[in-house]
Amino acid sequence: MERARPFGHSSNYGQACMHCYKAKCRCVPGPRGDSCERCHRLRKECLPSDSVRRRNAHRAEESNTRIAQLEGRIEIMLSAMQSIASSSGSSPEILRLLNENSVPLSTFGPNDTPANLIGTNQSISGVPTPGTDPSPLVQSPSEPFSHQAEESLEFFRSQMLPYFPFINLTPGITAWQLHQTRPFLLQAILTVTTFSSQKRLAQIEDLKRVLVTTAFLEVQSNIDLLLGLLTYIAWSTDAFLGRADLISRLMILAISLVYDMRLFKLPQPDTVIMMTMTQGQDYESDQNSNNETVTDLIEKQRAVLACFVLSSNISSHLGRIDALRWTPQMEEALRIVETNKLCLTDEVFAFHVRLQLLKQKAAHIREQNETDRARTAAVSVTTSMPGLLYLKALREQLHGLISSFPPGLLQRGE
CATH class of the missing domain: 1.10.287 (Helix Hairpins)
Known part of the structure; x- marks a missing residue:
C-alpha cells in the first residue's frame, strides 16, 4: 500500500485496493500496513487502485484533446466560408460578421461549453434567418437583381416557355420588372429553373409557404398567383418523384382560382344578388372590368386555356382529378387569342x-x-x-x- 492506515478501520473513500474495489468489498488495512486483511487472507498481491483525482485528470486530458480537434475543424470551416463568401461577391455585412467571429477558438476557456460558444457565435454559420433571407425576391429597389436571377429568367424564356407559351414574357422584361408586377410568378420561374436538387427542394418549400399564406390565410385570388401556380405545375418534377398527390391538389387550387376570378363564366343574376348580400359589397367590383386593358384581358384568357390544358393532361395521365370543363366562353377566349396575336x-x-x-x-x-x-x-x-x-x-x-x-x-x- 502507498501509506500505512490505522488497523481495524476501513480505508477512506477512493483509497481501497484494486481487488477490494473490483469486488466491492470493505478494504481493511492489515496490521503491518503492506496489505489489507482480505488480500492477506486470499493470498493476493494488494495493489493500490488509482485515485478518483487521477482518473479524472486522465479524462480531462482526453476531453481537452477532443476539444482541440473540434476547434481545429471549426476553424477550417470558418476559413472555407470566408473564402466562399469573398469569391461569390457576398455583401460586406456578411464578410464583416465572418471576420469578427473568426477568433481562434483556442482562446476560449475550459468553462466555455459548446452551448455557450454557439450562443455567442450564432452568426458564424452564415445561414440567414427567415427575416433576413438574402433572396433576390426581397432585395431593395436600389439593389439590382442578381445575375443568376436574370440568367434563370432568360433560360425560362428561351428554353422552356416556347414549349407551352401561355405567358407573354418579352425579351425586354427584366427580373426586377417582373418582380414588381408578378412576384409570385418570378418565384415560380426561379424554382423550376433550379437544377440543384437540394436548392430546388428548399425553393419548393418557400414557394408552398407563400402559396399557403396567400391563397388560404389571406384568401387572395389574383392573376399573379394563378400564373405562378400554373408555371410550377407545368414544369414540376413532383409527378416523377412520387408526389403526384401534390400536383393534383395544386391543380385543383388553380381551378378554384379560375372560378373565384370568374375568368370564363359570367355569374348568374341570382348569384350576384346573393353574394352581394352575404359579402357586404358589390360582387362585380373586384373584376375591374372598366380599368382592364386588352393585354390584361388576353393574359387572363391564356391563363384559363393553360389551366384547361394542364388539368386535362393531369386527369388523363394521373387520373386523380377531373379536367376543367370546356365551355363556350373558353371557345371564345381561344378565338380572341388566335385573332389578336399580341404575342408571337x-x-x-x-x-x-x-x-x-x-x-x-x-x-x-x-x-x-x-x-x-x-x-x-x-x-x-x-x-x-x-x-x-x-x-x-x-x-x-x-x-x-x-x-x-x-x-x-x-x-x-x-
Missing part, C-alpha cells in the same frame, strides 16, 4: 389548346365506350357505330388542324 407565340399556344381539346374528346369517347361495354357485359370489343362516326370526325379535325400549321412552325418542330 399566341398562334403556337392556340394549336396546343386545339390539340389538347381533340385529345380530351377522344379520351371521352374511349371512356364512354368502356362504360357501355361494362354495362352490357358484351364480349365483343368493337366500338359502337356512333363512336366510330365520332372518331372519324375527330380524325378529320386533326388532319385539318395539322394542315393549318404554318410552315415555319413545322420546321421548328414546336
Whole structure:
C-alpha cells in the first residue's frame, strides 16, 4: 500500500485496493500496513487502485484533446466560408460578421461549453434567418437583381416557355420588372429553373409557404398567383418523384382560382344578388372590368386555356382529378387569342389548346365506350357505330388542324 492506515478501520473513500474495489468489498488495512486483511487472507498481491483525482485528470486530458480537434475543424470551416463568401461577391455585412467571429477558438476557456460558444457565435454559420433571407425576391429597389436571377429568367424564356407559351414574357422584361408586377410568378420561374436538387427542394418549400399564406390565410385570388401556380405545375418534377398527390391538389387550387376570378363564366343574376348580400359589397367590383386593358384581358384568357390544358393532361395521365370543363366562353377566349396575336407565340399556344381539346374528346369517347361495354357485359370489343362516326370526325379535325400549321412552325418542330 502507498501509506500505512490505522488497523481495524476501513480505508477512506477512493483509497481501497484494486481487488477490494473490483469486488466491492470493505478494504481493511492489515496490521503491518503492506496489505489489507482480505488480500492477506486470499493470498493476493494488494495493489493500490488509482485515485478518483487521477482518473479524472486522465479524462480531462482526453476531453481537452477532443476539444482541440473540434476547434481545429471549426476553424477550417470558418476559413472555407470566408473564402466562399469573398469569391461569390457576398455583401460586406456578411464578410464583416465572418471576420469578427473568426477568433481562434483556442482562446476560449475550459468553462466555455459548446452551448455557450454557439450562443455567442450564432452568426458564424452564415445561414440567414427567415427575416433576413438574402433572396433576390426581397432585395431593395436600389439593389439590382442578381445575375443568376436574370440568367434563370432568360433560360425560362428561351428554353422552356416556347414549349407551352401561355405567358407573354418579352425579351425586354427584366427580373426586377417582373418582380414588381408578378412576384409570385418570378418565384415560380426561379424554382423550376433550379437544377440543384437540394436548392430546388428548399425553393419548393418557400414557394408552398407563400402559396399557403396567400391563397388560404389571406384568401387572395389574383392573376399573379394563378400564373405562378400554373408555371410550377407545368414544369414540376413532383409527378416523377412520387408526389403526384401534390400536383393534383395544386391543380385543383388553380381551378378554384379560375372560378373565384370568374375568368370564363359570367355569374348568374341570382348569384350576384346573393353574394352581394352575404359579402357586404358589390360582387362585380373586384373584376375591374372598366380599368382592364386588352393585354390584361388576353393574359387572363391564356391563363384559363393553360389551366384547361394542364388539368386535362393531369386527369388523363394521373387520373386523380377531373379536367376543367370546356365551355363556350373558353371557345371564345381561344378565338380572341388566335385573332389578336399580341404575342408571337399566341398562334403556337392556340394549336396546343386545339390539340389538347381533340385529345380530351377522344379520351371521352374511349371512356364512354368502356362504360357501355361494362354495362352490357358484351364480349365483343368493337366500338359502337356512333363512336366510330365520332372518331372519324375527330380524325378529320386533326388532319385539318395539322394542315393549318404554318410552315415555319413545322420546321421548328414546336
